[in-house]
Every structure is written in structure tokens, then in C-alpha cells.
Amino acid sequence: MRIDTIQGIIGKHKNDKGGLISVLEEIQSKLGYLTRESLEAVAEGMGKPLTDVYGVATFFRAFSLKPRGKHLVSACVGTACHVRGSHAVVRELEKVLGVKPGDTTADNEFTLETVACLGACALGPMVVIDGHFFSKMNSGKVKGVIDRARAGLDRSEGGGDERVFPLVVRCPRCNHGLMDSGKLIDGKPSIKLTVSFGGKHGWLRLSSLYGSYSVECEYEVPVETVVNFFCPHCHAELGGSQECSDCQAPMVPLLVDGGGMIQVCSRRGCKVHMLDLNGVNFDF
Amino acid sequence: MIKLWINDLPVEVEEGSTILEAAKFLGFPIPTLCHMDSLSPYGACRLCIVEIGEGDRAKLVSSCTYPVENGLKVRTASERVVKARKMIIELLLATCPQSKVIQDLASAHGVRQQRFKQEYDDCILCGLCVRMCKEQMMAGAIGFRGRGERRSIGTPFDAKSETCRLCGGCIHVCPACTLRCTYSEPEKAVCGGCANLEPPCIEKEEFHDMMCYMRPCVACEIIPTEKKQS
Ligand code: FES
Numbered sequence: 001m002r003i004d005t006i007q008g009i010i011g012k013h014k015n016d017k018g019g020l021i022s023v024l025e026e027i028q029s030k031l032g033y034l035t036r037e038s039l040e041a042v043a044e045g046m047g048k049p050l051t052d053v054y055g056v057a058t059f060f061r062a063f064s065l066k067p068r069g070k071h072l073v074s075a076c077v078g079t080a081c082h083v084r085g086s087h088a089v090v091r092e093l094e095k096v097l098g099v100k101p102g103d104t105t106a107d108n109e110f111t112l113e114t115v116a117c118l119g120a121c122a123l124g125p126m127v128v129i130d131g132h133f134f135s136k137m138n139s140g141k142v143k144g145v146i147d148r149a150r151a152g153l154d155r156s157e158g159g160g161d162e163r164v165f166p167l168v169v170r171c172p173r174c175n176h177g178l179m180d181s182g183k184l185i186d187g188k189p190s191i192k193l194t195v196s197f198g199g200k201h202g203w204l205r206l207s208s209l210y211g212s213y214s215v216e217c218e219y220e221v222p223v224e225t226v227v228n229f230f231c232p233h234c235h236a237e238l239g240g241s242q243e244c245s246d247c248q249a250p251m252v253p254l255l256v257d258g259g260g261m262i263q264v265c266s267r268r269g270c271k272v273h274m275l276d277l278n279g280v281n282f283d284f
Numbered sequence: 285m286i287k288l289w290i291n292d293l294p295v296e297v298e299e300g301s302t303i304l305e306a307a308k309f310l311g312f313p314i315p316t317l318c319h320m321d322s323l324s325p326y327g328a329c330r331l332c333i334v335e336i337g338e339g340d341r342a343k344l345v346s347s348c349t350y351p352v353e354n355g356l357k358v359r360t361a362s363e364r365v366v367k368a369r370k371m372i373i374e375l376l377l378a379t380c381p382q383s384k385v386i387q388d389l390a391s392a393h394g395v396r397q398q399r400f401k402q403e404y405d406d407c408i409l410c411g412l413c414v415r416m417c418k419e420q421m422m423a424g425a426i427g428f429r430g431r432g433e434r435r436s437i438g439t440p441f442d443a444k445s446e447t448c449r450l451c452g453g454c455i456h457v458c459p460a461c462t463l464r465c466t467y468s469e470p471e472k473a474v475c476g477g478c479a480n481l482e483p484p485c486i487e488k489e490e491f492h493d494m495m496c497y498m499r500p501c502v503a504c505e506i507i508p509t510e511k512k513q514s
């Protein structure tokens with residue numbers, strides 16, 4: 001990331017209290033993680049000692065100082081899962097992946113992390129891989145689950161068109177998954193967001209197939225309207241800093257599981273979107 | 285001026301001072317560990333807890349961070365306070381049994397047992413060094429990192445700091461690493477050695493009106509025997 005982009009981000013949040021967190025959040029949502037250089041640039045730009053910036057960056061779970069792997073494996077070690085034997089599952093995961101919780105495998109495929117309670121205690125021990133829940137885990141099941149994840153849990157059966165593949169996305173603010181498997185669009189779990197436009201407020205579902213423009217919404221959205229997008233979990237407004245290259249409406253950034261970002265134009269009918277997987281730009 | 289009660293005595297102190305400052309000024313002893321005049325209060329060690337409020341609403345607060353309020357009822361040594369304080373010392377002692385500062389606190393407050401596993405950590409995360417570095421030395425070379433059980437103090441990325449001037453201020457204020465308790469029985473967690481040592485001269489008649497600065501205190505005892513006889 002270039003220094004002037006960081007300065008731009010700092011300039012935006014300079015005057016608000018707790019601006020440091022917003023700055024780091026924004027950098028993380030652009031890069032996927034926080035690099036040492038970016039932290040140093042933030043410290044310098046905000047006139048804070050590096051120790052403060054580093055302290056904040058290491059304090060919050062949402063920030064990562066290491067690049068994340070393609071697949072995120074979260075093993076629950078909350079109380080309920082713990083008493084059901086999650087430690088054995090974690091140990092097995094460590095063995096199979098060859099990394100400790102918090103680390104990423106050398107081939108950048110898997111990041112292993114432990115979390116405290118996923119809210120599915122009755123099904124514990126829980127392991128979540130790329131947004132897929134694996135319940136009643138035991139150490140015997142670990143290998144099979146990892147193999148399935150490696151092969152791709154979301155691989156599309158949509159035929160040979162390489163440009164049509166499903167994405168699993170998260171909110172760039174709270175990192176909460178946005179996939180809704182209760183409602184399929186194009187036969188795939190849809191991306192559920194909250195929108196508001198012209199005094200109306202409701203849900204909107206996007207197709208998760210990259211290259212498909214199918215949308216469903218609680219209300220009819222007139223073509224050409226610019227709608228405001230919100231995360232249904234943290235209710236943060238998702239309108240980003242970037243503008244659509246075609247129609248100048250704000251682009252909506254979404255975090256793609258496995259690294260990278262997708263940006264979608266917020267104007268109804270505008271088809272501009274940008275996928276940025278680990279720094280490689282695909283402009284379609 | 286703020287009017288409050290400390291240990292049932294009505295007192296008046298300046299607005300904006302903390303309970304600890306008020307109590308110290310008026311001569312009520314409150315033990316502290318992470319507090320140091322000229323550094324901002326931080327409230328990490330909880331040793332300075334006092335009880336405020338009455339009846340069901342009574343609660344323990346750290347006096348070094350609690351500003352005085354009108355009509356506040358403060359108890360600096362109630363049963364609850366003493367009990368909690370002992371527990372805190374016991375826990376601190378479990379983290380850092382080799383610290384003489386904490387061993388002395390334990391002796392002074394009658395902590396006679398150790399029910400927790402001794403960790404022999406070299407840091408109790410009191411943050412004195414961090415504040416010293418930032419507030420007095422204007423360097424900000426070290427800081428807190430991480431959180432929970434992974435919280436630690438050090439430089440960002442563990443890299444050699446460019447702002448550190450090697451002034452040694454951090455070591456000077458550290459309660460865990462400056463003074464070592466050199467107790468001979470490490471498995472016995474509570475040492476109590478130094479604090480229980482009565483100066484031998486108190487009992488000796490020929491020394492009773494003498495002021496002595498010999499260090500260690502028992503130095504007069506170690507005088508070779510021949511010299512004593514001559
Ligand atoms: S403890 Fe694991 S899901 Fe609640």
C-alpha cells in the first residue's frame with residue numbers, strides 16, 4: 001500500500017476520537033492484514049508512538065499482523081466445546097495442518113485460529129471452515145474435513161466457465177460472514193445485506209456467483225438509484241471510499257474469504273465490480 | 285473543597301485529587317505497587333483497593349484512580365479490604381515469587397500461605413516502566429502488546445528500538461526485576477525473611493541509643509570474633 005493512501009485514510013479519521021482504530025480497520029480491509037510498514041506509517045502520520053499503534057493492533061482480535069491463508073479454520077474452544085473435548089480436535093488440527101493456532105501454513109492455504117463460542121454449543125465441538133459449520137467434531141473427523149476444505153468447500157458445479165465462480169464474503173467492518181444459505185440464488189447461498197434508499201429500508205440478496213448479476217430485494221429498486229448498503233450484523237454503512245469508474249457512485253467493499261476484496265457499484269443496474277484477490281487485480 | 289469521610293473521620297480535601305492522594309495526605313496508609321507520584325495513575329495492581337459506599341452498595345475500588353466525591357464514605361482497612369488485599373498479594377506473589385518488593389509486601393500484610401502455582405514470571409504487567417518511558421523519559425519505546433494471557437511489555441515487533449536511549453528508567457522502577465529475593469528455599473513460596481528480621485541492635489544494650497546505617501542491617505553481627513574480643 002502506498003504511503004499517500006495511508007495518509008489519505010489518516011486524514012479522514014484524524015479528528016475523531018478512537019480514530020486510530022478506524023484507520024487500522026480501513027487499512028486492514030484494503031490489505032487483508034496489517035503490515036509492519038503500514039503500522040509505522042500510521043504512527044508517523046498520526047504523531048503517535050509506534051508502541052501505541054502496535055499495542056492497539058495486537059490488542060484487538062479483528063486485526064491481524066500476519067497474512068491470512070486461503071481457508072480460515074476456526075476451532076471453538078468455548079466452555080461448552082471445551083467440555084466436549086475441543087482440545088483434542090485442536091490438537092489434531094495442529095497436527096494435520098502443522099501449525100499452531102494463529103498461524104498460517106507455509107503454502108498459505110490454511111489459517112488456524114481458536115475462537116470462544118460460535119453460538120452453536122449444543123452441536124459442539126464446533127469447527128468452522130470458510131463459513132461452513134462442522135458440528136460434533138472429533139479428532140477422527142479432522143483429516144477428512146481438512147481434505148474437503150482443501151478441495152474447496154464452495155467449488156461451483158456451474159460448468160466450465162472459469163469466470164463464474166461463487167464467492168464467500170464477509171463484512172469488512174465486523175468480519176461477520178454475509179452468506180445466507182437459507183436463500184439460494186443461482187443455486188448458491190446468497191449474499192445478504194441491508195439496504196436503504198428513498199426512505200425504504202430492507203434486505204437485499206446478491207448472487208454469490210462471480211459474474212452473475214442476479215439480485216433480490218424486499219422492495220423494487222428503480223434502475224439508476226444509488227442505494228446505501230449496510231452490514232446486517234454490525235449495521236455499519238459499507239459505502240467505501242472508492243468511486244465507481246463508470247458512474248461515480250460509491251463502491252461497496254466486501255471481504256472475500258481466503259483473502260482479497262470485491263467491490264461492487266452501489267448503483268442499481270451498474271455492472272461495475274472489481275475483484276482484488278491478494279493484490280492481483282481483475283478488472284472486468 | 286470536597287468533604288468526605290475516611291475511616292469515619294470527616295475530612296476535607298481538594299477537588300480533583302484521588303482517594304489515594306487524600307488518604308496519603310491525611311496519613312492513612314494504603315499500600316501501592318503500580319502507583320508512583322509523577323506518573324499517571326493506572327490501576328493495574330489493585331493493591332490500593334479501598335471500600336466505598338455503605339451497606340449493599342459498598343464496593344471495592346482502586347483508590348489510586350478514584351477521584352474524591354462529596355459525601356463519599358471510604359474505608360481503607362475494613363475486613364473486606366484486608367481480605368481482598370491479601371488475596372491480591374498472594375496472586376502477585378504467585379506470578380513473581382522472586383521479587384523482593386512483593387515478598388516484602390507479603391510479609392508486611394501477613395500473607396502466610398501460597399495456594400497458587402508459582403509462575404516465576406518476570407513481569408506483573410504493572411505498567412510502571414511503560415509510563416516511565418512515555419511520561420518521564422518522553423521516549424515511548426516500550427508498550428503493552430497483545431491482551432489476555434498473551435499480554436506482554438516490550439518494543440513493537442520485538443525490534444531494537446530507535447527511540448530508546450538506554451536510560452534505564454524502566455529497570456529503575458520495576459518492582460519485579462530490580463530487587464531479587466534471594467530466599468534459600470524456593471519451594472517455600474512465602475519468604476518473609478527480610479521483613480521478619482528484627483535489627484539485632486535493638487536488644488543490645490551498648491547500641492540502644494545509636495543510629496546506624498550499616499548495610500545489611502545485621503552487619504554489626506558479622507564483625508570477626510577476634511576483633512570483638514580485643
Ligand atoms: S462453546 Fe463452542 S459453540 Fe459455544
Ligand code: FES
Nearest residue numbers: 327329330332348
Ligand atoms: S496502586 Fe492503585 S492499582 Fe496499583
